[in-house]
Amino acid sequence: MTALAHVPTGSGQPAAPERAVRSGRYRFLPYLLLLPGAAWLFLFFAVPLFQLAAASLYDPSGSLSTGYALTWAFGNYPDALAAYWPQFTRSFRYAGIALVLALLMGYPLAYAIAQKAGRWKNLLLVCVIAPMFTSFLVRTLAWKTILSDNGWLVGLLRDVHLLASDGRLLATPVAVVLGLTYNFLPFLVLPLYASLERLDHRLLEAASDLYASPVRAFRRVTLPLSMPGLVAGTLLFFIPASGDYINAELLGTPNEYMIGNVIDSAFLVRLDYPQGAALSFLLMAAILAVVFVYLRRAGTEEVL
C-alpha cells in the first residue's frame, strides 16, 4: 500500500546488467515484456478517460435510448457544479475532517509500531492490515450496529450527557466522518510506518543530549524525517476518502450525501451521462489540484 512512496521518477534506477544492454538480441525484450500489460492499461484505463471526457461534452438533451451527440457542450460543467455544489464541497470537508482525525490516531500508532514495539513489530503491523481482510461493506455495516440508537455507545454518551437524551449518532455527519476515518486509516498508517521505521533512534537521543525537549525533538527531528511517509499516507487517505460514497449511503442520510452519491445516481439511476461524466471530471480535477498544491507546500520531491 505504499504505492506512492515507490513511484520512481525514471532516474535512480539500478543500472541494467551490462550484458543485457550490449547484446543486440535483448533490444526488443523489454518491449515484449511490457506490451501486454501496457496495452491493457492503455485500452482500459487511458482510452476510457477520453471517452469520459467526450461524454461530459455530450448534448445534455440526449438520452441513452435516443443516443447522445457530441456537441462540445462545455456548459455541462458549470450546470453540474451549480446543481451539486453542496455535495461537492461536503465531500472535501468530510474527507478533510476525517484526515485530521486519522492523523491524530494514525501517527501515534505508526510511531508505536515502528519505534516501541520491539519484536512484536511484524505482528502489530499485521494487526493494522487485518481489519481490511473483512469486506469493506461488511465493516461499514458493523458501524451501523455500533452507532445504532439502541447500541451501548449511544447509551453511554447519553448517560454522560455528551449526547441529548434523544440524540443520535447514526444518520448524522458524525457517523459518516467516523466511517471515512475508520475505513481509510490503514492507508495512512502503512506509509507512515515505513518512514518512521527507518528513523534512527540515536538522532532522538542526540537531540535530548543537546537539551531539546521531547516536543522540540519531535518537531525538529521526527516530524521532518517522517515527511515522505506522511505525505504519501495523506494522499492515499484523502484520494479515496473524497471519492467515497459507501459511508455516506450506509451511515448517513441524503443530507450527508457526497459527490460520489450524486455521480452514482447520475450514471445508474437518472441515466444522465453528460452530467455524471462532468462531475467525475470535476472530482478528478479538484483532487489533482488539492494534491498538487499540497505537494508544493509539503515540498517532498521523493514522493512524486
Added chain:
Amino acid sequence: MTVAHRIGRWLADHWVLGVGLLVLGYLFLPIAVVAGLSFNRPSSRLSYDFHEFTLDNWRNPCATSDMCDAVVRSVQIGFIATVVATVLGTLMAFALVRHRFRGRSGINVLIFLPMATPELVMGTSLLALFVSAGVPQGFWTIVIAHVMFCVSFVVVTVKARLAGMDSRLEEAAMDLYASEWQTFRRITLPLVMPGIVAAALLAFSLSFDDFIITNFNAGTTVTFPMYVWGAAQRGIPPQVNVIGTAMFVIALLLVLASMLRGRRGRRAALRVAAGTGPARRPS
C-alpha cells in the same frame, strides 16, 4: 528515584504504545461486531442489533442461496483477474528493473496513474467506454476492470522484490556455466517468488473486495460486495457476517503462516551460513 518518579518516567516512555494499542482496538471493534453478529438471530430483517445467540448461521451459511452464488462469482472473478494481472504485472516489473529502454518514464506514469485516480473516475469512464462501444456489461467486463486496477499494484510489489535482489547470485550461476534459462528457473524465479505470491494475494483481495468500479461495470451480474450493497436496503441476512468473519480468519491464517515460514527460512539460512546446518546438495 521515587516510585512516583519511576511511574512518571515509565508513562513518558510508553504512552505512545498505549495510544497505539487503543487505536488498534478501534480498528478491531467492527471486526468483533461482525464476528458477534455472525452468531445472531436478528429480531427482524432490518434490525442491526444483537438479539439472540444461535449457531444456525454457521451451520447453513448458504441459507440465502443468492448470497452464496455471489460469493462464488466473486471468487471466480478474483481468481481470473489475479492470474491475468499477476502475469502481466510481473512481466512489466521484470522489464522495468532489468532493462534499460526508451519510454520508461511514460510507462511509469501509465502504471502510477491508476493508483492515484479515484475509483469513481475509473469506474464511470469504463462504463462510458463499454456503453459507447456497445459492449454488454457482465462477468467479463468486471474481469477486465479488475485486471486493470490490479496490474499496477502487482508491478509495484514485484518490482520492490526484484530491486532488492542480489544480482551477484545470478552472475555466480552464469559463471558456473548455468544457461540463461537454468539461471532464471533455478535462481531468479525462486528468489522473486515471495514477491509474486504477495502481489497475487494483494490482487485477489483488491478484486474480491472491490465495490465502486464493479458497481459501474457489472450490468446485472452480482458479486459479493454488490450483494451486500443491495441487501443493505432490503435487510441483511446474518450469513453475510459469517462470510465476513470467515474471510478475516482465512486471510489472517494465511498471513501468519507465511510469517512463520519466513522466520523458519531465515533461521535455516543462518544455520547454513554458520556451517552448522545441513547444506543443500547442489543439483
